[in-house]
Amino acid sequence: MTVEDIIKPENLVYEKSKLLTSKPFHYCPGCGHGTIHRIIAEVIEELGIDEKTIGVSPVGCSVMAYDYFDVDFIEAAHGRATACATGIKRVWPDKVVFSYQGDGDLAAIGTCETIHTCNRGENITMIFVNNGIYGMTGGQMAPTTLEGMKTATTPYGRKATLPAGAGFDGIPNNGYPLHITELIAHLPGTKYVTRQAVYDPAHVRKAKAAIKKAFENQINGKSGVNFVEIVSNCNSNWKMDPVKANQWLVENMLPEYPLGDIKVDGKIVEK
Amino acid sequence: MAGFKGAVSVDTERCKGCGVCVVNCPMQVLGLAKEVNGKGYNYAYMAEPDKCIGCASCGIVCPDGVISVYKVKL
Numbered sequence: 001m002t003v004e005d006i007i008k009p010e011n012l013v014y015e016k017s018k019l020l021t022s023k024p025f026h027y028c029p030g031c032g033h034g035t036i037h038r039i040i041a042e043v044i045e046e047l048g049i050d051e052k053t054i055g056v057s058p059v060g061c062s063v064m065a066y067d068y069f070d071v072d073f074i075e076a077a078h079g080r081a082t083a084c085a086t087g088i089k090r091v092w093p094d095k096v097v098f099s100y101q102g103d104g105d106l107a108a109i110g111t112c113e114t115i116h117t118c119n120r121g122e123n124i125t126m127i128f129v130n131n132g133i134y135g136m137t138g139g140q141m142a143p144t145t146l147e148g149m150k151t152a153t154t155p156y157g158r159k160a161t162l163p164a165g166a167g168f169d170g171i172p173n174n175g176y177p178l179h180i181t182e183l184i185a186h187l188p189g190t191k192y193v194t195r196q197a198v199y200d201p202a203h204v205r206k207a208k209a210a211i212k213k214a215f216e217n218q219i220n221g222k223s224g225v226n227f228v229e230i231v232s233n234c235n236s237n238w239k240m241d242p243v244k245a246n247q248w249l250v251e252n253m254l255p256e257y258p259l260g261d262i263k264v265d266g267k268i269v270e271k
Numbered sequence: 272m273a274g275f276k277g278a279v280s281v282d283t284e285r286c287k288g289c290g291v292c293v294v295n296c297p298m299q300v301l302g303l304a305k306e307v308n309g310k311g312y313n314y315a316y317m318a319e320p321d322k323c324i325g326c327a328s329c330g331i332v333c334p335d336g337v338i339s340v341y342k343v344k345l
Contacts, residue, residue: 003320006278006341013277014327016336025335029312030289034334200295201328242289 017041019050019070026064030242032232033062035198036129039208040100041069043215053096054088056081058105061135065100079110082117085124096218098125103144104134107180111143114180118225121189125214125226128181131234132253139237143178146256151237177256181229185263191224192217193263197231197254199246210261224266231257275342277325281315282337288312292329292338298322301329 019041025034044050050071057065059078066073076084081099089097106114106128117124133151134140141151141158148157158174185193192214196207207230214226231253235245261269279301286308292315293301302318315338317323325342 001276001343001345003278003317006276006325006343007280008341011341011343012339013325013342014330014338014340016339020336024285027334029287029334030291031334034336035332038334038336198332201331204331242291243294246291 017045019045020068021070023067025068027061028236030233030235030245031061032131032198032230033129035204036100036127036207036230036232037062037065037068039198039204040098040127040211043208043212044069044071046212047215047219049096049215049219052094053098054092056085056088056097056099058099058101058110059136060102060105062100062102062129063136079105079108080113081105081110082122082124082126083113085126086117086120086122089122089124093123096125096215098127098215098218100127101129102135103128103130103132103142104137107143107178111180115184115187118184118187118227119189121191121224123218123221123223123225125211125218126228127211127214128227128229129232130229130257131232132177133234133237135234135237139234141174143175144180144257145174146177146252149252179257181227181257181262184225184227185268188266189224190227190263191222191266192226192261193229194227194261195229195231195257195259197249197259199233199249203259206259222265229257231259274345275324276345277323277340277342278320279317279323279329279341280339281317282339283308283314283316284310285335285337286312286314287335288314289334290315291332291334295328295332297326297328298324 053071055073085099140153197203233245300323303313327340330338
């Protein structure tokens with residue numbers, strides 16, 4: 001049996017979701033954004049909610065997410081995606097609203113909106129893509145950057161604390177990696193909080209199941225924010241090839257940001 | 272041996288040659304071509320088509336959604 005005999009429409013088992021437009025992604029080769037876009041589109045298609053879904057895209061690499069999804073989209077001001085999503089959900093409670101943000105948008109400039117949206121317990125779905133660096137602007141340090149990680153603004157590695165006896169003699173204190181997902185899990189307004197990754201097929205399937213649950217919770221009217229963090233890569237600014245960047249993610253990002261559910265149905269999961 | 276036989280079709284003009292599908296293929300079917308596409312990327316192709324079992328792992332990890340997977344039962 002030749003390849004031509006197998007490649008026939010009746011034998012198709014997997015293809016790109018029909019909810020993604022034909023426009024090629026502008027992301028770098030191997031970027032996790034493409035995979036996450038794909039699984040969100042698959043979830044929306046499987047749930048049959050494409051006619052009533054409204055997405056909110058951030059400022060960052062995924063600023064043009066509206067070009068790729070065949071659903072309604074709004075582009076919010078930098079960091080204000082969840083505030084925008086709140087407004088949409090309150091005006092149209094029967095619509096399914098999701099925000100899609102990176103770590104610079106959600107955990108840096110938009111920390112205020114993120115925490116207050118979670119504190120108010122809006123019935124929306126938030127997707128948070130964490131790659132530990134500012135991708136679009138050229139690899140500067142983000143709040144989620146790992147300790148010791150070299151970026152454009154921390155060329156000697158991120159230092160959380162000042163060296164002993166150094167005082168304030170010009171050595172910056174860069175702070176600790178911000179665990180915003182654990183932070184918002186302790187707010188009573190959040191319903192479902194989880195952390196996933198997309199570096200191999202098993203984790204893509206798990207991430208897809210988590211996103212599906214986050215959308216189903218919202219459709220079923222369970223009040224509260226459904227928050228999915230996805231640990232992703234940035235091979236261009238990590239200065240690695242895509243395959244090596246995924247290995248680096250497993251070795252360095254995952255010990256700092258362990259995967260798994262943090263809060264399910266309003267209760268913190270005991271580890 | 273009874274089982275499945277698969278095949279993948281790659282949209283070579285959209286493929287960016289990141290190689291994530293190559294390392295995630297459990298049967299080592301895929302490889303990166305020596306030729307390049309219109310954008311200058313070495314696109315993915317089936318280097319050993321006989322080994323493919325149609326598991327769709329490559330399609331699931333592909334960041335650009337360029338891979339379609341087909342499978343038949345033998």
